Amino acid sequence: MRTKDPAVRSLLLDRAAQMLRTRQPVTLRSLVAGTDVSTMAVYTYFGGMDGLWKALRQEGFTRLAAKLAAVPMSEDPVHDLAALGAAYLSNALEAPDLYRVMFDTGFELEDAAAADESLHSLVHAIERAKAAGRFRGDVDPVALATQSWAIGHGLASLVATGPLPHAALAHVVPVLTALFIGAGDTPDRCRQSVERGWNQNPPA
Amino acid sequence: MRTKDPAVRSLLLDRAAQMLRTRQPVTLRSLVAGTDVSTMAVYTYFGGMDGLWKALRQEGFTRLAAKLAAVPMSEDPVHDLAALGAAYLSNALEAPDLYRVMFDTGFELEDAAAADESLHSLVHAIERAKAAGRFRGDVDPVALATQSWAIGHGLASLVATGPLPHAALAHVVPVLTALFIGAGDTPDRCRQSVERGWNQNPPA
DNA sequence: CGCGTAAGCATAGCAATGTTATGTATTGTG
DNA sequence: CACAATACATAACATTGCTATGCTTACGCG
Structure with missing residues (x-):
């Protein structure tokens, strides 16, 4: 054979x-x-073509996971959360069509784990923020990670599909800042951490 | 003829x-x-078929605008903002496929104004919140409306395309609350307003 | 080392898609 | 009432994804 x-x-x-x-x-x-x-x-x-699209979706999630894993972690977990957000948006916007395919329905994702995989890096950073006393002890890491993801995906999607201009990506900074302050972080310190994490590697 | x-x-x-x-x-x-x-x-x-899809997109935006316009405004603008968010998500999730078509690229939207139209109801409520002293004077209404939109769209999109379960829509409550507190609203009062606005007509 | 067989692979044909061409019928207008 | 413009139906066409049919290849076992 x-x-x-x-x-x-x-x-x-x-x-x-x-x-x-x-x-x-x-x-x-x-x-x-x-x-x-x-x-x-x-x-x-x-x-068949459906299988190719499914493979492309998984390829997209794999690349995303690699990009997120390549973000260096520091001693400031809030900084790292913003850096992860920047990496997420960079990845989405440097290949918008692939990003769109990733969230195309109609092709059940054989992955399912891949999406959770990406979420896990966020969850881990949030747990570090809790351990460091930046976030309150009663915040649910998975819930907060999901909310952060929804914010990043919303902006990425609206920019990738046209309604919002490229520059609108920067909106993620104030929104994440507000979210993290709500999770217990000190306002001034949070602003500094998020802005530095974002500016460390902002989307082109 | x-x-x-x-x-x-x-x-x-x-x-x-x-x-x-x-x-x-x-x-x-x-x-x-x-x-x-x-x-x-x-x-x-x-x-041709492309024209039909474009017309369907516009139909989606038109229905959305109608749903948002039907939300009754109260004297509490923050409550109204949450009610608008609930209406947005209800509309998206009761016809997920139409919602997906609305944000399908490849068919330039002859509308463009329709999307801004929907945003305008948000902008107006934010301006009322500023006038009522709930939000600081230095908040940019359009920017804050865009951020709220991105949050709603992110959750709607992730639920409509599969990755998140239906129940994840409730995440919009804590996120909007954090965002509005960041805009200057009093934490306790904000929480109450958003929750009441959401529970007034939550997605099925 | 060699052969048999299972699997990759190329060609060609098939159903379904969107589109266009062509002729007919209808209806508003002068 | 007649003309003409336009809606409309039918049918042919190119392209899509897919399947059927052989043929060729190379792995595995004796």
């Missing part, structure tokens, strides 16, 4: 991601055109 | 919205099947 060549799978995924980036329609035939593989490759490696 | 019958246009739009709600694929032929009009109707009234 014959074994699958993982290089072909990566080739198709990368090419699909690139076509997404350059805003060319990703169609079965246009995807394999220019390569030495034929349309059947999509079926042997992904089972 | 012959004049267009506006009833046909409404029929197609309503039928498309209904098919969206029942999660049937909205295709040119399936749309006109079962009616007495033929495929050409879509072209005479919308210029």
Whole structure:
């Protein structure tokens, strides 16, 4: 028998991601055109176009998780939360079409764990903030992480899909600041931490 | 010559919205099947499927604006802001597919004004909150409205597309509360206003 | 080392999609 | 009442994703 060549799978995924980036329609035939593989490759490696989209979604979540994991942690957990937010928005806006695919319904995500994975880095930073006395002891880390995520996703989505201009991303700073102050942080200190975390690596 | 019958246009739009709600694929032929009009109707009234999607988007924004306009205003502007948020999320979640179409890129919105229209009710309530001394004088109403919108959209989008469960909508209460406290409102009073505004008409 | 077989892979054909072309019917207008 | 412009129906067309059919390849076992 014959074994699958993982290089072909990566080739198709990368090419699909690139076509997404350059805003060319990703169609079965246009995807394999220019390569030495034929349309059947999509079926042997992904089972069809739906499988390709699902794989692309997972690819998006994987890249996001990698970006978040690459953010260096400091001794200031609130600073780190803002830095994670900046990384999240950077990732979303440097490949808006991929970000949109990530949250496209209709393709059940075989991942499910990937989204939680990304949330976990937020949860961990929030737990550190509690341990450091920055946040009150009664804050629910998962709830606060979910709320932060919703804020970042809301802005990323509105910018990626058009209604808001690129510059609107900066709105995340005052909103996160208000949220973290509500969680117990000292206002002045919170403002400083969030702003430094954001400015350390703001979206282009 | 012959004049267009506006009833046909409404029929197609309503039928498309209904098919969206029942999660049937909205295709040119399936749309006109079962009616007495033929495929050409879509072209005479919308210029093609793209035109139909654009019209559906506008329909979504129009319905949203109507729902927001129907929210009764009280003497408590912070209460009203929460009520507007509840109406926004109710509207989004009672027709999630239409909501998703509203923020689908690829179809430039001939509306543009419609989105701003919805924002305006928020801006107005924020201005009333400033006038009532609930918010500081230096808050930018448009900026604060945009931030509130991003919060609502983020939660609505994450729930509508799957990652978060229905119950996660309640997260909007603590986040809006923190945001409004950050805008200058008194913590206890803010909490009461937001909770009452939310509970007055919470999403099903 | 070699062969058989299971799986990758290419070609071609199929159903369904959106669109356009062409002719007909209808209805507002002078 | 006649003209003409426009809605409308039918049908053909290009492109989409998918499947059927062979053929080729290379892994595994004797």
